[in-house]
Amino acid sequence: MAGLASLKRIYLAVYSWVVFAGVLQVLYWAVQTLRTSGYEAVYAAVERPLQFAQTAAILEIFHGMFGLVRSPVSATLPQIGSRIYVTWAILWSFPET
Numbered sequence: 001m002a003g004l005a006s007l008k009r010i011y012l013a014v015y016s017w018v019v020f021a022g023v024l025q026v027l028y029w030a031v032q033t034l035r036t037s038g039y040e041a042v043y044a045a046v047e048r049p050l051q052f053a054q055t056a057a058i059l060e061i062f063h064g065m066f067g068l069v070r071s072p073v074s075a076t077l078p079q080i081g082s083r084i085y086v087t088w089a090i091l092w093s094f095p096e097t
Helices: 002-037 039-056 058-065 073-092
Strands: none
Touching: 002 039, 002 058, 039 058, 039 073, 058 073
16 A cells, blocks of 8 residues: 555656746746746737646646545636636637637
8 A cells, every 4th residue: 555655656756846947937938928028928928838838737626536635626626727727728719818
């Protein structure tokens, strides 16, 4: 059982660092673009890493479902669902936004 707990801890650590790196990349590109090109160009610069970071968060729902974390799915689902909705249903579907 200790091996399974270690594997769970390693997986969650890797997952967290990958998502953190994605969000950090979004922040870096947003600040960089804001300084050089102005606010009009920020979304175009961060679109792909933002989509990756937000979509990767879907795994947080499964983490709760399978007991990898103690977060209740009933709280996680609306949080992640709303971010996915904004990222894909609004921003990706309507580029003019």
